[in-house]
Amino acid sequence: MFDQKRKTNVTRRGFLKTTGIGSLGLIAAGNLRIARGANVAGSDCLKVALIGCGRRGLGCLRDRFAVGDNVKLTALADVAEKPLHSAMDLLKTQEEHKEKLAIDEEHLFSGFDGYQRAIESCDQVLIASPPGFHPVHYAYAVEKGKHVFVEKPFGVDAPGFKICMKANQVAEDKKLTVCGGYQRRHQPSYLEWIKRIQDGQIGDIRSTRVYWNGGQVWIRGVRGENESEMSFQVRDWYFFNWLSGDNLIEQHCHNIDIANWIHGKGDRMAHPVKCYGMGGRQWRKTPILPYNECGNVFDHHYVEYQYADGTIMHSQCRQINGCWNSVTEKVEGTQGRGEACWLKPDGGSRWDFPKKQNKNAYVQEHIDQVEAIRNGKYLHDGWHSSISSMTAIMGRMASYSGQEITWDAAVEKGSALFPYDKELTFETEPPVMPGTDGTYEHAVAIPGQYNPFA
Ligand SMILES: NC(=O)c1ccc[n+]([C@@H]2O[C@H](COP(=O)([O-])OP(=O)(O)OC[C@H]3O[C@@H](n4cnc5c(N)ncnc54)[C@H](O)[C@@H]3O)[C@@H](O)[C@H]2O)c1
Known part of the structure; x- marks a missing residue:
């Protein structure tokens, strides 16, 4: 591409x-x-x-x-x-x-x-x-x-x-x-920070490191009496990958979007050409958490992405309580480094975006x-x-499977999680059903065995 x-x-x-x-x-x-x-x-x-x-x-x-x-x-x-x-x-x-x-x-x-x-x-x-x-x-x-x-x-x-x-x-x-x-993408601090990076203030970009490490997100609680499986999953959507995509997509996509913005040098169609990574669930499983807080998603992922010019994005995200937390993007250039939203050219003084000039990006x-x-x-x-969302999806394919995933293969052959071919009602059987033990453990990807193209 x-x-x-x-x-x-x-x-x-x-x-x-x-x-x-x-x-x-x-x-x-x-x-x-x-x-x-x-x-x-x-x-x-x-x-x-x-x-x-x-x-x-x-x-x-x-x-x-x-x-x-x-x-x-x-x-x-x-x-x-x-x-x-x-x-x-x-x-x-x-x-x-x-x-x-x-x-x-x-x-x-x-x-x-x-x-x-x-x-x-x-x-x-x-x-x-x-x-x-x-x-x-x-x-x-x-x-x-x-x-x-x-x-x-x-x-x-x-x-x-x-x-x-x-x-x-x-x-x-x-x-x-x-x-x-x-x-x-609409926030003055990021617009100015990335403009300065693209103007070459820290030289050519070598790599970025992007993070969304935090704790457990909201949980909607136990299934209601006579509540259908579809209703339960749609209410508790975060924990089912056909609805949320997993936290790498739902949450960390923000930071991945920033890396695509930086590595793309102004091209909004920019994306990595390949990636490999790892992930799993250490904490988000019964009996550590009640089964209804687990679904079939992972609780941590690490993915290394490579762009066509050889530059690298290191991406990590986690949802486990009691760990080191960070939500940010860091950048290394040939003549300096920075983090959202400051830059430090080698031998020069540090520039920080003036906080008072920032605006509420949501508005x-x-x-x-x-x-x-x-x-x-x-x-x-x-x-x-769309491209940043697909970049995250490609990362999940690598993290779930443990395989190297190319952009072209991911886009062309990546399998569907969402049931696009079904007309949904609250009585429709969702793509993921509980196993005989009542949990969704059987539907959690195992690296080395999971096939992202099946
Ligand atoms: N930009 C951000 O910083 C940011 C922050 C939080 C959430 N989000 C995104 O916002 C979206 C919603 O998240 P949320 O935290 O409000 O979740 P939420 O569960 O609080 O709200 C989702 C609502 O959608 C309803 N819903 C479910 N399926 C639906 C369907 N098929 N048609 C119509 N309504 C449906 C649910 O009943 C629920 O009321 C997600 O995509 C999330 O990633 C973005």
């Missing part, structure tokens, strides 16, 4: 072609006209819908409202009734948001297909469902001509990546804006998108967001 001579990646259309993504015919001719949803200009009222009314969804809506433009919430969708109605009840109590609510009971959509009706009723959609659903929700939104904010990551597997890449092209052709939930990403929508400007985070 990387042109060694030009030291840059191939074009988007070339990329779609060489990965076989462009040949699948999803970029239908009918989708190529300018979408209606794209035509919200100036101070027109912009109708917004939210899909996934959980913690980030509500935070995302709050951050969207903070932009302060002429916006109305016209629909909410959530697979489950409880978060849907709790969200509506909460919003009604928030005095500061009252004038932004243009929503009635008819526009609260539950169920696995609720997202479709919510999307149809808006100009801009905020997608904050669990990661496994993102490719399908995103593709539907651009097919309907809507501006989209999609939380990271853009899917959990290679087939999901391909769906997102096609959706990216549809959005591009329809002149829709796409904001990607990788909020660091800034919405400010940038609204400005692009209203002024007809180009904003498309979908490309780098």
Whole structure:
């Protein structure tokens, strides 16, 4: 994918072609006209819908409202009734948001297909469902001509990546804006830090080291009485890799995105060409934790990625209580080093981004998108967001299998975790079922045995 001579990646259309993504015919001719949803200009009222009314969804809506433009919430969708109605009840109590609510009971959509009706009723959609659903929700939104904010990551597997890449092209052709939930890309400190790196202030880049080491994340608790397996897993989605992708994808993708940004030297299609790594679960297993806190995901991964120019990204992530924690990105150049967001050229003085000049990136990403929508400007985070998500997916393939994984093989042959071919209901059997001991231990990858292409 990387042109060694030009030291840059191939074009988007070339990329779609060489990965076989462009040949699948999803970029239908009918989708190529300018979408209606794209035509919200100036101070027109912009109708917004939210899909996934959980913690980030509500935070995302709050951050969207903070932009302060002429916006109305016209629909909410959530697979489950409880978060849907709790969200509506909460919003009604928030005095500061009252004038932004243009929503009635008819526009609260539950169920696995609720997202479709919510999307149809808006100009801009905020997608904050669990990661496994993102490719399908995103593709539907651009097919309907809507501006989209999609939380990271853009899917959990290679087939999901391909769906997102096609959706990216549809959005591009329809002149829709796409904001990607990788909020660091909109944060002044990162923008300035990476600009200085790319201006050569620490020479040529040799390697990056990126980390998301922390403790256990939230847990939703035990299965309800008579609760279906699908309902339980969707509620406790973090612990099932078909829904979260594993913590390497769900959480650490932020730091991996920064490494792609640095190594790409301004090319948003940049990605490593191969990787190898290791991982496992030491702590996230019964009887250390109750079985419902374990699912089938790992609790630590280490992956070494190589870019086509020979530079290296070392990536590590962990979710184990009581260990050394760090969430950051470090960079080594031929003439200096740095860490988000400072630089120290050899023999020179250290530069730090002035903290006072930083902005809340969660709000800034919405400010940038609204400005692009209203002024007809180009904003498309979908490309780098999909590629960074796929970079993390490739890392998981290496960590699960213990094998060297190339980008091309991962994209072309990487297997599906999410059941794209099934119409889901709460009665559908999920891709991972409990074993005879009631745990999901049998579905945990064993390096040396796991086949990421099966
Ligand atoms: N950018 C960031 O820093 C950041 C931070 C936290 C979370 N996130 C991302 O936000 C997303 C949501 O995370 P969260 O912490 O809010 O999770 P959450 O569990 O609190 O909320 C998810 C909501 O989606 C609903 N849902 C599940 N399946 C659905 C479907 N098919 N259709 C519609 N709704 C569905 C759930 O019922 C739940 O209410 C994830 O992709 C996560 O990675 C991003």
